[in-house]
Amino acid sequence: MLLLLVLLYLLFNVGVGFWASRRVKNTTDFLLAGRQLPFYMSTAVVFATWFGSETMLGASSEFAQHGLLGVIEDPFGAALCLVLVGLFFAKRLYRMNLLTMGDYYRVRYNRLTEQIAGFFMIISYFGWIAAQMVALGIVMNQVFGISTATGIVLGSTLVVGYTFMGGMWSVSVTDFVQTVMIIGGLIFISWELMQEVPLQQVTAALPEGFFRFVPQERDSISWLNYFALWITIGLGSIPQQDVFQRVMSARSERVAVASSIAAGFLYLTVAFMPLVLALYAKELHPNLLQEDTQLLVPGLVMGSSSLAVQVLFFGALLSAIISTASGAILAPAAVLSENMLRPLLPNINDKGLLLLSRLSVLLVAAVSLGMALMRSNIHELVSESSALSLVSLFVPLVAGMFWRKTTSAAAIFSMLAGMGVWLLALYLDTAVNPMLYGLAGSIGGLFLGQLLPKNRVPKQDKVREQVAR
Template structure:
């Protein structure tokens, strides 16, 4: 019965995606759902940005092993990102009437900045999408009994199918249905389990510092690394196409702001349910953690006697993963087609661009699938994805919005220097999170590039230099 339910649900998802695809008439429909989503649907779509494998499988396993400090990055940092986008960025970006966030770097700076930003943005997504594909494989392995690798391939084909057909319209409609199922299913499950075993019993034997929210060590290094956890997704995902795409699909700037903030609050609330379920799994079935911590929550549900709980959980789990995966694939595909391929081929016909956008979906999915087959740690794949965009894209985005003097040279040097410093720090395996070195490098690069690209500053620098030589 469970297998039948899961298969029927997957077929229904494809059918809904196909139905939504009939609304796609042009590139704006495919990439931004015609910028017409109402508040309730826009909130559901933004909420579904990250409520996927890293929350249900990755974060829950981290929480069971390392306590509250293990999940600062997600869900706390992820919720912070959505709230910050709503407060500081959504209205400004929406009013610019952009098709992709890559367009911002061209309009605010120049085409070279756009190409560099687009390249970094596209490669930052492969790990994220691969994490969702791995999660689909794990779920299908648990439910259908097929190998994880086979599950990865089958699940990926399903997600690619309806994303290819309907783009953001398919993503939006399926996200709304899936978000409703996720919230309802998880609330019912946690209520049923807490009725059988009170939460006080589960938490009685946990270590004293399990729910510590700040570092136990009072060293500078530990606090810097703690700060890095907050900003990995909290700031690193602000300049990402998936967040931009979902927020910009709203019907107005006001809806874009409200849905982003609302989704952030909703995410932080609902994301605690999988963490709670992980504690129950650890308490009721400690043998699960000894095998694969990522299977804690699915293992708990499979051992339940209630078919309703199994059906609701795996329906919610598959909903969360494929909604995140579909949006994840569409985001870099949009950047690839609009900001990398279009300038090179100089397409002007919208029908050709629509075909190119769909072809880009297949290209992104193929590369991500190859990564998913090689690496299967969900939490690490997601973390690396956000770090890459933080060290290269965040500083130029913020500077372009809030510093009028920021120029193209500043943006380009910021992106290249931030990426270079981060990679060098990764190579050195520094005690302090390498991402902080990369962020610092990006800020220094911004200032250095501004001085180099500003004629007035360059002239004054030469005057000072000549004066010093004379002295």
């Protein structure tokens, strides 16, 4: 019965996605849902940006093992990102009427900056998408009893199918349905467990310092690494295409700002429920800690819950993963088609660009699928993805938006220096998080590039000044 109901739920999601695909008439519909989403739907879409495998499986595993300090990156850093986007970036970006985040680097700087930024943006997504595919494989292994690898392939095929047809319209409509399912399912499951075993009984067995929010150590390395946890997703995902296209799909700049801030607070609230479930799993089924800790919460539900709870949980889990995976696949595909391939085809019309965007979805999915079949740690895949965009894309975005004198040379030096320093620090395995060295390198590269002689066309200067305003 569980298998049948979950299968019906999967088919329902795919059906909704294909139904929504009928609204796709042009590239703007495919990439930004025609910029028509009302507040309630926009909030659900932005909320679903990260509420997937990392929150339900990765973060819950980290929380059970390392306490509150293990989940600073997500959900705290992730919620911080959405609030910052709403406060400082959404209005400015919405007014520019762009299709992709890569377009910003072209309009504010030049074509070369766009190409470099687009390349870094695309490669940063493969780990993120792979994490969602791994999670789909884990869920299908738990529910259907098939191998994780087979589950990865089958689950990815379902997500890619409706993303290929409907783009952001399919993502938006299914995200709204799935957000309702996620919140309702998690509330019911949490309430059911608390009726069986009081939360006080579970927390009483936890070790001292489990809920410590700041490092106990007073040395600078510990605090620097703690700061790195906050900014990995908190700042690193601000220049990412998935956040951009979800926020920019709103019907107005007011909706874009309000939905981003609302989604940040909603995310922080809802994301604590899987963490609580992980505590129950740790207390009621300690043997699960000896296995793959990413299976803590699914193992808890499969081992001690009623059929109704199992259906609700796996429905919510699949909803979360599918929502995140579909948007994650569409994001780099949009940058690939619009910013990397379109300049090579100057005579392409909108119909051709729409086809190019759909083919890019297949290419991105194929590369990510290969990575998912080779690696299985969701938390590591997500962290690497966010760190890459922080060290290369964040500084040029902020400088271009808030410092009018920033040049294209400064932006390019910033991206290359940040990436180079980060890779070197990774190789040296530094005690301080390598991402902080990369961020420092990106800032240093910006100022170094700013010292180069300025040789810019006056017309471009005016455009860039308008963007900075």
